[in-house]
Structures are given as structure tokens and as C-alpha cells.
Amino acid sequence: MTKNLRVKTSKYIDETYKISFKFNGTTYYGYKGDTLASALLANNIHLVGRSFKYHRPRGIMTAGSEEPNAIVQLHKNSSRTEPNVRATEIEIYEGLEASSQNCWPSVNFDIGGINNFLSPILPAGFYYKTFMWPASFWEKYEYFIRKSAGLGKSPTEPDPDIYEHKYVHCDVLVIGAGISGIIAAKTSAKSGFKTLLVDEKPYLGGSTIYQNSEHFKINNQISSSWLDKEINEIKKIKNLEVKTRTSVSAFHGYNFLLARENLTDHLPLNQRNNKIRHRLLKIRSKKVINATGSLERPLIFDNNDRPGILLSSAIEKYANLYGVACGEKNVLFTNNDSAYETVISLNQKGINVEAIIDNREEIDSKLIKEAENNNIKIYKGYTVVNTSGYKRVNQVSIMQLSKDGQKVIGTKKSIDCDCLGISGGWTPAVHLFTQSGGKLKFRDEDQVFIPNIYPSDQISIGSCNGEFTLDEILTTTPKTLKEFLNLKKTDYEDLEIQSSFNKSKRNIWLLPSDKIIGKTKPFVDYQNDATAKDIKLALREGFRSIEHVKRYTTTGMGTDQGKLGNMHALGIISETAGTKMGESGTTTFRPPYTPLTFGTIVGRNVGEYFDTFRKTPIHEWHVENKAEFENVGQWKRAWYYPKDGENMHDAVQRESKAARDSAGILDASTLGKIDIQGTDASEFLNRVYTNAWSKLAVGKCRYGLMLNEDGMVYDDGVTTRLGENHYIMTTTTGGAATVLGKLEDYLQTEWPELDVYLTSVTDHYATVSVCGPNSKKIVSQVIPDLDFSDGSFPHMSFKNTKIGKIKCRVMRISFTGEHSYEINIQANYGKSVWEKCMEVGKEFNITPYGTETMHLLRAEKGFIIVGQDTDATMTPIDLQMDWIVSKKKYDFIGKRSLYRSDTIKEDRKQLVGLLTEDPKEVLEEGAQIVADIKSPIEMLGHVTSSYYSPNLKKSIALGVVRGGKNMMGQKLIIPMENKKINVIVADPVFLDKENKRLNA
Amino acid sequence: MFVINCPYCGEREQSEFKAGGEAHIVRPKQPTELSDDEWAEYLFMRKNIKGIQFERWVHAHGCRKWFNLVRDTSNDVIKAVYKMGEKPPTK
């Protein structure tokens, strides 16, 4: 039944440029300028998909981004496949392949269509009520629902396209290039404002541009010709940038907007390579002019969803812009004058109109007269009560409306048709305005929400502001612009306007039927298959808030966000509940206005650019020596160095043993380093650390613990006194930035009187840490001029020295419990110092070790790792580190909190060592610790660190246990899935409690 | 996203800043002399106003300076910005 319904050339369609495309496997032809929808309609194809719940056949409904039904999958089984593309927006190109979604095995025979016959048992909330019980069945239900209710398929291959983000700054942003947007953009730019005009469509001029009626004239020219000339002048204007195919998807506070510029979706696939597909514009505009237009409303009656039923304005657009007839026997159904514009357009093109059904009884305008003069039968005061035709509408049944519009009266008449245009009036597109925080008001006379209170410097013009007629728009817009842009005059002051539109409208949210509502299917949300019946059911079940009704019935929750039906849902709710429209507000419109691709959202931040990462100056050596890496904050740290096919465990055991038996070497460059200078530096440290600093001699190092004001451990590290008023503080790798931020906070806001300056020097130095009994022999060969005798260079001291001509700092400090040195040198020399250590350390089997071995070695020694053995609930007392809390200091950050009633409790979780009964059994970090396995089980704590120690030849662990301090030697249980493990509470220092190794 | 007028750098995107909670809460000079309740008042209790709120912000990815800001939390309009140590605007 393929026919050609191309009726007349349109200047927007290039008939010399034929394009072939495939829909559901069949090849069709269209022309350059067509959308997929217009090309399908030209081939007499209306049925494009199935509805979500009932799998009812659905056709193209609109001609724009509000389309609920005609959503297709592009290029199935290709890496460029994309689901949920609106056929009404995608421009056809050679080789386009589209297929229907949500149907199986085919759109013409869909097995899920049985849901349509089951619909009496599939009411609103059906999924909630049925599939939630019994809970164990959910998996089976879910499988069935997902298979039959597909919203398209996501691609399985990496996205071959490139996306990017761009910041845009302008004085005035105009959203929408209809007649009012064009006027606004020209006026703004000509007045010297840097102006950006965007429109989602590929052409400018909105709906006026395809008005060819003698009834709408500006300065005695047909409105489209007048607008054409205005558009032609745009290119000459400086200050004005125009972006088509650019859809504003979000309008945030402070006039920050996101727009998606579509650059390649209209090109054949082979022309897209290496081009940017979508560009996300991050727009900051001083002023914003909303000229987003309006959306035509459908009418809500039984079976209003059949293929062949379109919005009346869509039929007009297909005829005028694309030169396509949507049917050969058209019937229009309306409650206002707009449908008559469609009728006149169809007449001009020689497309047959059978009849007009108008809700209104008394109507009178030039448009209506012209329709009557063309001998088109108008049924005044009538309504459509039903339609028939499974895959394409073939008949409408009509009846007369009662005076109050609540009932139908008289006898039913039938009219044959193959296309039904419906017009329920217009809804201003206020989505972006409300996203920005704008408040609406309800206008009773034509039942619309219009912008009322603006949260930022913005204004709405044209039909998105509730101005629906040409003369209203053209008289109001220049006035509004003058005020908004503070202008004396515009070019649009004395236009002579001729407009035949009469504003009368008979608004009935849910049209009456001769059947009871239970037997009808008046669809409100086409995409989600929510009917007026469902909304009424929700109200009967007690839902009142629009937000609740929306979620219960899923009205407005599809990919179209209910752009067509939301107003009717509100209307039906207020009528049924007896409330006044506008009082219960609207549902919230959320970004994006139309769906965005993931590519648009992430832009260039994919693959290795997903997140920034930091490398130490010695990184390349670790790579060359086959280290495995772990992420610590943004750092890539060497984790372990597997040799000859070793697994992690074996590598860590070997590294740990070598470090204690002879020598190990660690890249510690990632530790945070803060340079602290000023006459009050010592006093400052006194206030931020728990221990005392004033008496620390120059040249000495000290370990410090930093608390939050609530007394909980925040960070730790060694700080060295480099001079009288000069310290260098080290922080944990992950804490570097936040510690600096916190210290700055106190300095700037609480203690501005202190003379202290903080500088982050983390990246300035490389840190090479050499530990083990032979560390001195190695480091003293690397720095032969330095006195390494214990008398001159004891544990916890530092020396300024040089390697060759390069200055460096050497600290004798240890995080492993071994005799060890840290060489800090300007970052560029880090790798050569490391290599030098490796070279001279060869005879001592110097072994590079990574973070895992570092963790194991420090656990043997009972040193904590902040963030692993602590969370934000551990005080130093809980950690059994009372020794580091100064009793003498009057105050330091967190001191007062250490004796709050809660922090002095005896039964807080405290850090203890754990030894397994079976020394080979290694605990799982995070495992629960209990005393007794009985119900209800009492959780005492959990394991924080756990390793097999190759040096002690047994399993060791640290954990936090409620009241653990007083449980030394006590037996506890670690319950696991298949077993329970017995452990003994022990001292957390497992190795060398006397510090013999440190001082050796 | 706000545009914040840093008193040291001028107007910048919100993403360059970090919020630091309620402003004008002074750390007690003698914490040891406070009762648990008084200390808890300083430590934990913060206002959460719908309307005019005084807040601390830091230009974290800029000059790293802390400053105060007056914001209407109901519509995010920033009424005033002033340096640490300066008196809050009365109107």
C-alpha cells in the first residue's frame, strides 16, 4: 500500500536531491530537507511503533521534539546505534536505517499486543500491586517486563564519535527562532548586545515561516514572506551568532544554560568520521529571552491514539513545510480556531478535508467562513466519541455535546477518514522558564500557565508567554524588548498587522463519551499508556498531589516528559477532585528538555581523560620495572613489583622480607608536603597537632596527629623543624589538599593574628625512602660526604646536604619500624637518586617495594593508617595513642571534644591487635568481630587491616573492638560465611616494641 | 550555578569555590571552660534558614581566600560579599 503522498513542492524540500533510507528493513525514498517522519508519511506510513504497556499500534503524532510515539532505533547492531530517537526530529540522509522499538517480532505483528486485550486487568499501579508480591517472583517478572517493554537497545560497542564542551558568554541569549525570537535577536544585536540565537530545528522562522495564508499579513505582505526578509538580514548583523540544530536542555540559576549543538546527526555515516558530533554549550548569558513557543494540545477521547491521528498543527506543517499529505480523507477535530488554519492550508494544497468537528457551538471568524465557503461540513457543538481502525484510523464516531459539555446527546454519526487532526488549543512551552526557578500563574480564560515571577534577568515573549495571535505577538514583543533591553525604539513599532484568528475556545479536559469511562481508553500520556481512567483511579485510591498521581500512573514520566498530556492530567485531577486549576501547581519540569546522549554529557572526558591522574617523578622507572599500580587519590602509586610471574601475595611476601632482612626502597613522593614559615610557626603547630612543638630542636623531626574539632583523628605525619621559624609538614597522600585547606581556614578565619605562611610543596620534591638494616650502608654511598654516625644523625633527625651539586634534605624517619632514611630532592632529580640507590644497593639486594608492602610492614609495627584503621569516629584515645595527646597544652584543635561525655565512654570502639588461633589463617579486612554467636548477635567491631607477616611467620591483624582496650588476651570470633575464626586480642605492636631496629 | 564575586578576584564561576557553612561562629577562646552543652552548641549547632543566610566561602581554585557571603537560600540570590573580619551588612 505504498503511495506517494507528496503533494506540492515546498522550498524547504529539495526534490532534486533524492535520498534512500531503510525503515524496518524496507528501502524508501525521501528528499533532502525531510525528517524521517515526513519521509515516512510521504510514503503513507503512519504505524511506526508500539506503545509501552499495551503494545497498541502507534503512529506519528507531531512534527517536533514533543513527539511521544514515533521513537525509533537508528542503525541497529552498529556502534553508532541509538535508541529513542524521535522520527520527527531526525533529518534523513543517504543510508539512514531506522527500526521500530518496543515490538516483537515486528511492528505489524506484535505479540505484546495481547496486553491491549488484557488491559482491564492492567490498570494504573498494576506493576506496583502485582509484581511486588511475592517478592521472590520479582526476578521472573522483571525478565518478562524487560523483554516485552524495551525502550530500545543501547549500543554494545565503544562510541566512535567525538563530543566536546564549550563555554559561551554573551549579553543576550535568545532561545527559539520563531517570529518573536527573530525580532528579539535582531533588536538586541543591533542595539550593541553580544547576542546568541539558538533553535533546535535546522531552519529559522518557527511556525510562521510556513504560513502561506492571506489571513495573516504584516505590512501587507504574507507573514512568511515578511519573516523571510527579516531572516535574510540576520547574516549582515554584527554581534549576532545564530546556531540551528541547537537545543537548550537546561536552564539553571544565574542564567547558566546548557545547550546541545548537533553537528553531524544529519550527515551520512561515512561523512562523520573525525568530526565532532555533539557540542555541549555551557552558556552564561547576562540576559535571556525565552521565545520557546508553544505546543499544541491533543484532545482526550476514547481511542485517541490510533495511527493516523495527529496534532492538527503537525498536519499543517507536513503539508506546508514538507509538502506531504498525512491522509487523503482528512477530518479535523478542534475546540479552537487553529484547526481552521490547517484546513485552509490543506485546501491550498488540494488535500481533501471531509469534515470539521468543533466543540464550540457558536463560532464566527474569517477562517471559519473560508472553510464554510469551501463547502467543508462543520459539526458545531459536536465531539468525537470514538475511533476505529487497528493499524490506521478509518472512521470517527461523533455525537453532540450537551450545553454544559458534560454529556453527549442525540444519535451517533460516523465519518470515514484516513487521518484525524486534533487541536485542543495551545500550551506555552514554559519548561525552561520553570527549570530556572520561574513561577507560573494560571490564566483562566484559556486555561494556560504563563510565566509570572522571574528568578533572574530574563523575559518571555511570543507564544511561550501566552500570546497566541500574530497581532498580540507583534504589538507586545517590541514593547517588552524596549523595557527589557532599556531601548528607546525598535524597528518594529508601527507594523500593520492583519490577523484573522479568533481566540474563542471551549476547553473540556476529558471529553464525554456515550460509554462509561471504564470501557474507554482516552490516552493522556501516549508514551506511557496512561489514560484518563488511570488518573481517576489514582484519585479514587486516595492520591491527591499531582506529583503522586504522576508517579502512580506514570503520566509524564516517559522520554517526552509528557509534553503533550501534562495539562490534561492536571485538568482531569482538578475536575475530579473539585479543586481549582492552578492551585495545586504543575509537576516539576526537569532537565534535559529533550534527552541527551551520554557522549554530550561527558564530552572529552573519556578513556584516559576520564579523570586527571598524577605521576611521581620516578613513575617511569616503576613502569619500566613492571610495577602494578594502585590509585591513591589521583596518584598512581606503585603497588607491588611482581617478578617472574609472581602473584601479588608472593611479591609482597618477598618485598617485605627483603626490607627487614637487608634493604628496601619506596617511592614516597606522593606524601603531602606543606612548607610552614613565620615567627608564629611553632605556636601554630601547637594549636593544630595534639602534641607540643615549641621545644622541638632545629634539625629534629616529630610525628604529629591532627584532630578535627570534634576530637576525631583527621590526619597524621612527620613534621621537621628546618629552622627557627621554618617547618616542613608531611601529610597523608590522600589528605594533602584537605589538610592544607583546613590549616588555611584556621589561619585566615580564627587566628589571623598569627604570622604564619603555608605553601604546598608536594610536587616540588621527590622522596626516596630506603629502609632496612643495610640502609645506612647504601645511603652513605649515595651521599659520601655526610656524617651518618648515630651520634650525629640519630633517629628522628634531619640534615641539609648535597648530592653532587644538588641540595637535598635527608630525614632519618621510619614508617616501617626499620632503620631508614628519606631523601627529599628537587623533583627533576628524583629518578636519578632512585637509580643511584638501586645501583649501590645491588650488593645488598635492595628491593623496591610498593604500597602493599608498606602497609604490611607498618602493620607489623602497629602504625596506623588514617582512613584505613580509622574512620571519622576514632579519637587518639580510641587508638591507644594517649601518649601523643599533650596534657599540658591549654588548647589545640579537638582538645575539648576528647572529654565530652560521649568520647570518654569506656565501651567505645578501640584499636587492638588480633592474632588468629591458626597462625596461617588470614582474616578478611572488614570482617565483623563478635564475642558470641547467639541471636541476636552483638557486633563488637571489625577488622581494619590484615596480612600474613613473612617476618613473624604468622597472620596479624588490626581491628576496632568495642571496649577492646580491656580485652587483652581475650578470645573473640570472626564469623564468616562457612566458618568461624577464633582470634585473640593482642597488643597492636607485633614487632620490635622496644624500637631496637629503628635505632640500630 | 552561581556567579560569585570574590572580594579579591571579582566574578567567578561557583565551581571555583567551596562553601564552608554558617558564618560568624567564633571558636571559643577558652574551650576548656565550657560545659559539654556549651561546647556542643559551638561544635554541632548550625542554622538552616529559608531566606537570608550568612555563609563562609573560600575561593578554593583561585586566590584561596576565605570570605563571607549573604545569600537568600530561597532563590540563591547573593545579596552581599565581604572580607573576613569585616562587619556583616545590616541591610
Ligand SMILES: [Zn+2]
Ligand atoms: Zn579569589
